[in-house]
Amino acid sequence: MQNSDTASLKASISPFTETEEMFRSTVRKFLDQELEPNWMNFEKDGGVSRSFWRKAGEAGILGLSIPEDFGGAGADGIMYVVLSHELGKSIGGATIGTTLDADLASLILVNGGSEEQLRTWAPGILSGEVLQSLALTEPDAGSDATAIRTTAVRDGNEFIINGSKTYITNANKADLIYVVAKTDATQRASGMSIILVDGNTTGITRRKLKTMGYSASDVAELHFDNVRVPATNLISGEGKAMALMLSFFALDRLGISARALGEAELAFSMTLDYVKQRQAFGQRIFDFQNTQFKLADMKTQLEVGRSFLHDGVRKLRLGCFELSDGAMLKLWVCEMAGRVIDECVQLFGGAGFMDEMPISRLYKGNRLHRIYAGTSELQKVAIARTL
Numbered sequence: 604m605q606n607s608d609t610a611s612l613k614a615s616i617s618p619f620t621e622t623e624e625m626f627r628s629t630v631r632k633f634l635d636q637e638l639e640p641n642w643m644n645f646e647k648d649g650g651v652s653r654s655f656w657r658k659a660g661e662a663g664i665l666g667l668s669i670p671e672d673f674g675g676a677g678a679d680g681i682m683y684v685v686l687s688h689e690l691g692k693s694i695g696g697a698t699i700g701t702t703l704d705a706d707l708a709s710l711i712l713v714n715g716g717s718e719e720q721l722r723t724w725a726p727g728i729l730s731g732e733v734l735q736s737l738a739l740t741e742p743d744a745g746s747d748a749t750a751i752r753t754t755a756v757r758d759g760n761e762f763i764i765n766g767s768k769t770y771i772t773n774a775n776k777a778d779l780i781y782v783v784a785k786t787d788a789t790q791r792a793s794g795m796s797i798i799l800v801d802g803n804t805t806g807i808t809r810r811k812l813k814t815m816g817y818s819a820s821d822v823a824e825l826h827f828d829n830v831r832v833p834a835t836n837l838i839s840g841e842g843k844a845m846a847l848m849l850s851f852f853a854l855d856r857l858g859i860s861a862r863a864l865g866e867a868e869l870a871f872s873m874t875l876d877y878v879k880q881r882q883a884f885g886q887r888i889f890d891f892q893n894t895q896f897k898l899a900d901m902k903t904q905l906e907v908g909r910s911f912l913h914d915g916v917r918k919l920r921l922g923c924f925e926l927s928d929g930a931m932l933k934l935w936v937c938e939m940a941g942r943v944i945d946e947c948v949q950l951f952g953g954a955g956f957m958d959e960m961p962i963s964r965l966y967k968g969n970r971l972h973r974i975y976a977g978t979s980e981l982q983k984v985a986i987a988r989t990l
């Protein structure tokens with residue numbers, strides 16, 4: 604088969620459009636220029652710089668879902684999947700963590716926000732001047748989101764917010780916080796609402812958290828002590844949080860799977876190069892049959908994972924990507940990525956245990972995917988409910 608024919612065949616198999624592949628190239632160029640040379644500096648400085656965010660805005664990779672009427676591209680969720688996958692395939696991504704992925708919160712503003720809310724926040728989100736954070740998880744409410752205790756009590760034309768959030772991405776620097784709170788504390792899911800909170804509002808305190816992986820990520824606790832915000836900051840209406848977040852969760856699981864797959868692909872590529880160069884007992888590590896069998900198994904798992912992800916993208920495009928699809932995808936791909944990267948560390952030997960080695964960072968960072976946005980065990984519960 605001629606090269607042109609091969610390229611045409613690959614294009615027909617891929618679930619991504621030409622526009623999405625062009626966006627992938629844009630993301631790749633941005634990450635190669637702004638992340639890969641600088642991730643060690645971000646780690647020393649304790650997080651990603653504001654200039655990095657502004658450059659991401661200039662590159663056009665923020666606020667992807669914001670409609671054209673408000674200055675955005677009006678892109679669908681597949682663009683977020685592309686962004687997550689490329690971030691996973693970056694060595695720097697193993698240090699900055701879920702930073703850019705948090706921009707997915709824009710979907711909540713787009714799907715539930717008012718025109719006034721969009722006009723207020725969209726310009727800053729698109730330019731990278733406004734960093735977003737979704738504040739859902741609490742010390743006593745992780746996988747069971749409906750158990751949150753943070754309250755938002757109506758007082759005339761304001762809401763008064765009290766409570767605490769933890770393990771929140773971008774929370775230490777966020778300018779716009781989507782606070783999920785109980786506007787009706789007597790109810791579970793039906794009492795949950797989302798309120799936009801300016802990060803500079805009086806009564807908010809933050810504490811940055813040190814994580815096992817993603818050493819330059821911005822994860823923090825948030826405490827709200829009688830935080831007053833205008834009632835017009837409510838998104839969609841009281842009790843509408845779960846309805847807004849359900850579609851967000853499905854796409855988030857697709858994006859997390861893409862991120863995990865990208866990390867595993869990068870780990871495999873680095874490991875393949877390493878075992879072809881490293882020698883032991885007078886021959887390359889690659890020449891041992893055990894190594895070849897392990898690599899063959901990893902390659903097969905990666906191909907299955909890629910096909911699974913692509914099927915999810917096709918379903919999303921057709922509007923039939925259900926929560927159970929996202930649960931199965933996140934469960935299998937993230938567990939697979941963990942197995943693959945663990946085998947990669949093993950083939951690196953002692954070098955793989957060194958923090959200075961990218962494979963070590965990939966190993967630590969990838970571990971998160973089986974925990975956040977619903978643990979692997981929670982995904983199994985969601986799948987079982989459909990049986």
